[in-house]
Amino acid sequence: MLPGRVLDVSALIDIAVAKTKYARAVTATCLSSGGGICVPATALAAVYSIAPLSTQVELFELISTPGVTVDDFTAGKVGDIAEILDGSRDVTAGHVIWCARHTRWPVLTDRGEQLAAYDPHITIDALP
């Protein structure tokens, strides 16, 4: 199977501000190996709302690269995501898990335990 990752909010922040190089290196390696990257639109919106303007260009470069897909939050996914959330209001987490289920790619995140509580079957790639 070709490598791929679903990028959670923390991974996108890591790409934007380069706190570590891990998210950037994993992303570049996935793409250079012919794999893909999935960016949930809800996670991207969350990052845009807090990332400094000067770092947002890195995210633009990321989503403009072939092999990177921004997954839109559409009406057709509402039922599935509501079921994942089961009463929680963290729509971003629900969307990230929805993307992980559909791509079967691990989620690159710093909140693996929290996401695994929604769905223990998803694979987590923990940020260092």
Added chain:
Amino acid sequence: MAFPLPSRRDDDKPGTARPGGSNGAEEPGVPVWLAHRQPRRDDPEHDGSATSVTIELDRADYEALTRKARADGKRVADVVRAAVQREIGNKPHVIALIHRWDLNREDLDSAADALGVARLSDEEWGQISAHRNRRI
């Protein structure tokens, strides 16, 4: 303060359609509603240099391919072309990202280990470095 209006050429009258964004004066007589049937100049299928390849797939792969095409509302050829583009076409973009993000070989090697894929070969790293040197 007044600004001059851009001049309009004689053959470019208001309301005249330009199919495919090309110059209407060079390709007259194609109505707008038939424009999508006209071969485009940038279409690789129609530029005379397209090459065909025969691929043997097992039944499961073929069915998965047709299912994917149907789900995306595309043709099977489009799905295959997208896969080829993903495999080959994104290399320059990825190299640009590697430079932009200042990733070195150790970063990429440890990422390859984490992903369980092959590390960059010396030849591939040479390509990336050559790009970097050219930019400097």
